[in-house]
Amino acid sequence: MRLVTISVIWTALALVLGGYLLSLVFRDTLEQNFDERLNSLLENLIGISSDDTSTNVNLSRPMVDPRFEQPYSGWYWQIAPKGFSPVRSRSLWDVSLDVNFDQSVNRTRYRLTSGPEEQQLRLVERDVTLPGNDLIYRFAVAIDTSEIDEQADRFDKILLVGLGALGAGLVAASLLQVFLGLKPLGHIKESLSKVRNGEEEYLPKDFPSEIQPLADELNALLDHNNEIVERSRTQVGNLAHALKTPIAVLRNEARMNDGPMSETVAKQTENMHKYVEHYLKRARMAANVKTISSHSQIMPSIHNIARALNKVHPEKSIVVKTEFEEKGLVFKGDLNDFEEMVGNIMENAAKWARKNITVECYKDGQNIRIEIRDDGPGIDIKAREAVFARGGRLDEKIPGTGLGLSIVKDLTDLYGGKIILDENKKSDTGSGLLVTLFLPSV
Amino acid sequence: MRLLLAEDDPDLSRQLKSFLEDAGYAVDASLNGEDAHFLGETESYDAIILDLGLPVMDGISILKKWRGAGIDTPVLILTARDSWSEKVAGLDAGADDYVPKPFQIEEILARIRALIRRAAGQSSSELSIKGLILNSASSKVTVNGVPIKLTAQEYKLLSYMMHHPNKVISRTELTEHIYDQDFDRDSNTIEVFVTRIRKKIGIDIIKTIRGLGYQLDAE
Numbered sequence: 001m002r003l004v005t006i007s008v009i010w011t012a013l014a015l016v017l018g019g020y021l022l023s024l025v026f027r028d029t030l031e032q033n034f035d036e037r038l039n040s041l042l043e044n045l046i047g048i049s050s051d052d053t054s055t056n057v058n059l060s061r062p063m064v065d066p067r068f069e070q071p072y073s074g075w076y077w078q079i080a081p082k083g084f085s086p087v088r089s090r091s092l093w094d095v096s097l098d099v100n101f102d103q104s105v106n107r108t109r110y111r112l113t114s115g116p117e118e119q120q121l122r123l124v125e126r127d128v129t130l131p132g133n134d135l136i137y138r139f140a141v142a143i144d145t146s147e148i149d150e151q152a153d154r155f156d157k158i159l160l161v162g163l164g165a166l167g168a169g170l171v172a173a174s175l176l177q178v179f180l181g182l183k184p185l186g187h188i189k190e191s192l193s194k195v196r197n198g199e200e201e202y203l204p205k206d207f208p209s210e211i212q213p214l215a216d217e218l219n220a221l222l223d224h225n226n227e228i229v230e231r232s233r234t235q236v237g238n239l240a241h242a243l244k245t246p247i248a249v250l251r252n253e254a255r256m257n258d259g260p261m262s263e264t265v266a267k268q269t270e271n272m273h274k275y276v277e278h279y280l281k282r283a284r285m286a287a288n289v290k291t292i293s294s295h296s297q298i299m300p301s302i303h304n305i306a307r308a309l310n311k312v313h314p315e316k317s318i319v320v321k322t323e324f325e326e327k328g329l330v331f332k333g334d335l336n337d338f339e340e341m342v343g344n345i346m347e348n349a350a351k352w353a354r355k356n357i358t359v360e361c362y363k364d365g366q367n368i369r370i371e372i373r374d375d376g377p378g379i380d381i382k383a384r385e386a387v388f389a390r391g392g393r394l395d396e397k398i399p400g401t402g403l404g405l406s407i408v409k410d411l412t413d414l415y416g417g418k419i420i421l422d423e424n425k426k427s428d429t430g431s432g433l434l435v436t437l438f439l440p441s442v
Numbered sequence: 443m444r445l446l447l448a449e450d451d452p453d454l455s456r457q458l459k460s461f462l463e464d465a466g467y468a469v470d471a472s473l474n475g476e477d478a479h480f481l482g483e484t485e486s487y488d489a490i491i492l493d494l495g496l497p498v499m500d501g502i503s504i505l506k507k508w509r510g511a512g513i514d515t516p517v518l519i520l521t522a523r524d525s526w527s528e529k530v531a532g533l534d535a536g537a538d539d540y541v542p543k544p545f546q547i548e549e550i551l552a553r554i555r556a557l558i559r560r561a562a563g564q565s566s567s568e569l570s571i572k573g574l575i576l577n578s579a580s581s582k583v584t585v586n587g588v589p590i591k592l593t594a595q596e597y598k599l600l601s602y603m604m605h606h607p608n609k610v611i612s613r614t615e616l617t618e619h620i621y622d623q624d625f626d627r628d629s630n631t632i633e634v635f636v637t638r639i640r641k642k643i644g645i646d647i648i649k650t651i652r653g654l655g656y657q658l659d660a661e
Contacts, residue, residue, distance in 0.1 A: 245544070248543055253457060312533070336526075339526035340525075
């Protein structure tokens with residue numbers, strides 16, 4: 001908009017100024033031509049004049065232009081001998097052009113004067129002596145200036161129309177230029193918002209050549225961003241990895257010895273472990289979700305995890321079902337995070353199930369819905385909230401860190417998803433847990 | 443029961459070894475991947491605990507080599523990264539179970555017991571043959587309900603035999619599975635142990651197959 005305004009103002013200014021100058025120049029030229037014509041008429045008049053008597057002047061032939069014969073035509077000549085009444089063109093009829101002999105006019109002089117019927121006249125005059133006597137004759141030719149005004153007006157009108165059309169054309173062109181020129185920028189804006197929403201990973205490569213460098217730079221920036229995220233994830237992972245073994249060693253050492261110190265160390269290392277796990281995962285998640293979100297096909301992961309868990313629990317059966325095209329089930333987020341969520345739930349199901357675990361995947365509008373059922377003992381309604389608590393564990397006898405479901409809950413919250421625990425009503429054994437996971441889909 | 447423990451952290455390795463030995467296992471500990479690979483391929487183990495992040499040769503490669511060489515000893519992997527892709531890769535490479543680090547040492551023990559049991563085709567932690575009951579979780583042995591006191595070596599031997607009922611087991615095999623690598627082996631001590639066990643349980647269940655070894659008669 002700013003561009004358009006500036007270009008309109010500039011165009012208008014340039015055209016008005018140009019038009020004014022053109023009009024001035026044209027008028028000046030007209031006046032010059034007019035004066036030259038007046039001058040040649042004067043020369044002509046002088047040339048054909050001869051002294052008749054001392055006070056009268058004869059023209060050897062009449063002036064060519066018939067307008068000198070028509071009364072008040074606006075074309076006049078007059079020859080005024082000093083001290084005598086002047087000889088005039090017929091067109092002057094009963095009027096004389098004003099003559100002032102106080103000043104002698106030895107060189108051709110132009111001036112404006114008024115004529116009959118309020119005509120504005122341009123007058124050229126010169127004092128001449130004719131051969132034969134010493135009398136001074138003032139020769140004068142005058143023409144109505146309305147002719148100049150008419151021509152100038154006509155020119156101005158043409159100029160106005162012409163320049164107006166030009167101006168409109170220029171404004172339209174600049175509008176078009178701005179529109180077409182800025183269209184790729186609008187395209188970049190759309191593409192960027194797509195990247196932000198996770199629909200695309202990069203800006204496309206098909207921008208016009210003047211915009212492409214910008215898009216390439218933005219892509220490089222996205223790359224750089226991803227790299228930073230990746231690096232911080234790796235470092236966080238390394239830190240986690242590095243801390244795990246010392247914590248395990250400390251904890252085991254404490255557990256194998258008795259005494260109050262061992263007890264404290266055991267308790268504190270347990271806390272250390274929980275905090276490390278929790279906050280490192282949170283940091284990883286936050287780094288991940290805040291930046292560019294990716295797309296993850298979920299079915300290969302689910303099949304992999306099911307196969308892995310089946311190996312650990314060969315006596316149990318894990319069935320993965322979906323009525324949808326597997327490629328169509330795409331989670332809007334990171335694959336590792338997805339595996340963390342689904343893997344932990346499936347692992348729990350496999351641990352507690354008597355025989356059967358089923359995993360069903362649905363597409364539910366904007367969501368992916370995953371239902372994970374087992375036929376184990378299930379979880380009492382009152383106890384369901386507790387499993388999401390950090391480190392919360394319902395059964396201390398079956399080993400596990402107890403972090404599993406709290407991390408699943410953190411992750412689903414972070415992705416704007418939901419996790420619901422319910423009774424598995426389809427269970428053959430009459431009990432069991434149904435975990436439903438809602439996650440954003442692409 | 444003899445285990446291979448491949449873990450590169452010396453403290454953790456020492457802890458695990460002493461804990462597992464207290465629980466009645468013979469344990470060979472290896473601190474790098476190459477040694478672990480060699481031991482796993484040349485020695486006979488009942489189960490292997492394998493850390494995936496070993497120096498020199500990583501756990502996944504070792505696993506693939508073992509499985510490629512036809513070694514089907516149950517393998518428990520220790521994963522530090524705790525990512526599912528790592529667990530899946532480990533299990534796909536031939537592991538039988540995984541424990542994420544940091545773990546509680548009892549958890550390793552429980553998983554190892556379950557793996558050995560599963561390899562022997564049993565699903566319960568109680569093995570029962572003709573009134574002789576061995577509980578691998580509590581390490582208790584009873585005959586017709588009466589508790590029997592066994593030494594660690596006697597328990598190991600009986601446990602191995604009960605995990606392989608009806609199989610003719612040579613003295614060498616028994617030695618391999620109840621002693622770790624560094625133990626000064628003498629197959630005559632096996633005879634002494636068998637005699638003592640026979641006496642303690644009081645029922646005729648361990649047969650001597652001349653020239654071949656022993657057989658636990660479950661028929």
